[in-house]
Amino acid sequence: MTSLPLSRRPASAMHWPVLGGAALAVFLAGFLLPGYLEGGYLQSLLNNGLITGILALCVAFIMHQCGFVLFGIAAYYGLAAYACAILVNSFGFSAMAAAAVALLVTLAAAFLVGAIVIRVKPLAFMMICLSLAELMRHFVALPSLRRTTGGSDGLLFMPEGRVFGIDAMDLLDTGQVWPLIWTATWVMAGLFLIVATSHFGVRLRAIKENEERMRFSGFDTYWPRVFAFAGVGLAAGVAGVIQALATGFASPEMFSIITSTNALLAAITGGVSSVVGPVMGGVIYTWAISEFGALGYSQLFTGIAVILVMLFIPKGILHPLRLLGRKGGRA
Amino acid sequence: MIPTLILNALAVSSLYIMMASGLALIFGLRRVMNFGHGAIYMVGAYLGYTIASGMNFWAALVIVPLLMSVLGVLLELAVLRPLERRQQIEVALITFGIGIVIAQIVIRIYGGTPLSVAAPPLLASSVKIFGADYPVYRLFITVVGLCSVVALAVWLNATRTGMFVRAVSHAPDVSSMMGINANRLSLLISMLSTAFAGLAGVLVGPYLSIDPGMDVAMIITCMIVVVIGGTGSIWGAIFAALILGFVQTFGTVYLHEISVLLPYLMLVAILVWRPQGLNFGGGAE
Numbered sequence: 074m075t076s077l078p079l080s081r082r083p084a085s086a087m088h089w090p091v092l093g094g095a096a097l098a099v100f101l102a103g104f105l106l107p108g109y110l111e112g113g114y115l116q117s118l119l120n121n122g123l124i125t126g127i128l129a130l131c132v133a134f135i136m137h138q139c140g141f142v143l144f145g146i147a148a149y150y151g152l153a154a155y156a157c158a159i160l161v162n163s164f165g166f167s168a169m170a171a172a173a174v175a176l177l178v179t180l181a182a183a184f185l186v187g188a189i190v191i192r193v194k195p196l197a198f199m200m201i202c203l204s205l206a207e208l209m210r211h212f213v214a215l216p217s218l219r220r221t222t223g224g225s226d227g228l229l230f231m232p233e234g235r236v237f238g239i240d241a242m243d244l245l246d247t248g249q250v251w252p253l254i255w256t257a258t259w260v261m262a263g264l265f266l267i268v269a270t271s272h273f274g275v276r277l278r279a280i281k282e283n284e285e286r287m288r289f290s291g292f293d294t295y296w297p298r299v300f301a302f303a304g305v306g307l308a309a310g311v312a313g314v315i316q317a318l319a320t321g322f323a324s325p326e327m328f329s330i331i332t333s334t335n336a337l338l339a340a341i342t343g344g345v346s347s348v349v350g351p352v353m354g355g356v357i358y359t360w361a362i363s364e365f366g367a368l369g370y371s372q373l374f375t376g377i378a379v380i381l382v383m384l385f386i387p388k389g390i391l392h393p394l395r396l397l398g399r400k401g402g403r404a
Numbered sequence: 405m406i407p408t409l410i411l412n413a414l415a416v417s418s419l420y421i422m423m424a425s426g427l428a429l430i431f432g433l434r435r436v437m438n439f440g441h442g443a444i445y446m447v448g449a450y451l452g453y454t455i456a457s458g459m460n461f462w463a464a465l466v467i468v469p470l471l472m473s474v475l476g477v478l479l480e481l482a483v484l485r486p487l488e489r490r491q492q493i494e495v496a497l498i499t500f501g502i503g504i505v506i507a508q509i510v511i512r513i514y515g516g517t518p519l520s521v522a523a524p525p526l527l528a529s530s531v532k533i534f535g536a537d538y539p540v541y542r543l544f545i546t547v548v549g550l551c552s553v554v555a556l557a558v559w560l561n562a563t564r565t566g567m568f569v570r571a572v573s574h575a576p577d578v579s580s581m582m583g584i585n586a587n588r589l590s591l592l593i594s595m596l597s598t599a600f601a602g603l604a605g606v607l608v609g610p611y612l613s614i615d616p617g618m619d620v621a622m623i624i625t626c627m628i629v630v631v632i633g634g635t636g637s638i639w640g641a642i643f644a645a646l647i648l649g650f651v652q653t654f655g656t657v658y659l660h661e662i663s664v665l666l667p668y669l670m671l672v673a674i675l676v677w678r679p680q681g682l683n684f685g686g687g688a689e
Contacts, residue, residue: 193679195493201675334504379501380501383501
């Protein structure tokens, strides 16, 4: 599979129509998948894999465009899921309205957090984002909020109405929710790609390269990154809302460090400068974790994977290959 | 009521101080945030359990920090030194992965149920302080914690090695030009840091319980302390640990369950006020 680079690279004019055509073909073919898989294990694996893939896209975007390691993406993922569930349960919202309001809530939260954390150094950024995800995990598990959030057991909910033409009850079926997840993944990947190649993306990367120089040149270096952070939070919220609708459930585990770690692993392994890599990474790690999880080793696997990935392929699995290719080309 | 609370807060703070000062020391020397610090504390606690139930608590209090300093040698020689030239965040994530692996191995060996250690007979009683009964063991934690901080302060400020440590934290390039061997210092600091974590682990056994989630809980607390204190600032970290202990203890009594959220809210509030953390006393970076 070819990786679509996030940063603009010289590509021949012939390249794009071919790539675009192939992408369109894959996108359309994806809708036929549930017919072949007929629900079952593989379908739910792919569903979860793409959800992790969207989270990985978020992590990759912030890493590539802003140079920050977003180690707490679970905060926005879980927040959106809980907001959606609470709006349905306690306020009687329809599925679509709950999803929309939940996304607004997540956007607002991510904006506020971004406004604070963008000012700190990268290492502190990582630790604060992680702490905020833990804050949310404790918050939803508070015993006195039990009637609203379901406490440590998580929150079951029964959405009603239609979501993009699909009955909300049908979304609980792994095959029926697939078109929603599949489309969302493509839309998110497409949006990230467009933003990355836009003027805004160029400005973000320029700030990453040298913030001081950008400030001296008269560019605002604070708000663009806050907006990027808020946008990424929103994207993670989309994953959270879909996951909540697909399972009818929001759990404190959505906020766990392991959720954030897996998204980070998928992003780094797939390569943060690509949009295909993180999604593929999400699917592969979800598969691997489910395999090791069956043996009771899922966390051990995550730990070992973090060590190996950071030791040997901190720039993604394609990077060493690219380097080899470049060396070969020069020789 | 209030004196009891203050004493409780001091006991909690002592544990945090032992953990956070170790983290800040390594960060000062190596610019590495050891995300595996919580797991090392966990190993200390479980080893303490084994030795305390097999031999006795006092033996655990001596043996565990010694064993953990061996782990510190491993940390320095197998992780920090080979990865010296890697990016800060990469090394931080590697230590995080190592932490997960260590914690999982501990859980494999000891199982997932919480364990508890009995306080040694000498410390199991209680004394009357301001008219209220107070467990001697908690006083003991506070005394050990405070002694270790004082010892650390004296070592850093009054000895030659301590001066070298401060020099390397402050200006690594200049101090290496002046002939200070940063690698040797770093080995010493790693051992000290893991030994402190081990000591905190042993001490926590009879006070709170030992459970599989203790590593994550502690590393998150440590991170909050270190960020509030200003990354790499030892005195900032110690001061932040002290504040956090008080906020948590008083919060539990007066705000009940909301107190779980207090450390995080404190973190956010301080960062809005000062993005670089409290950061006094010459922090690194």
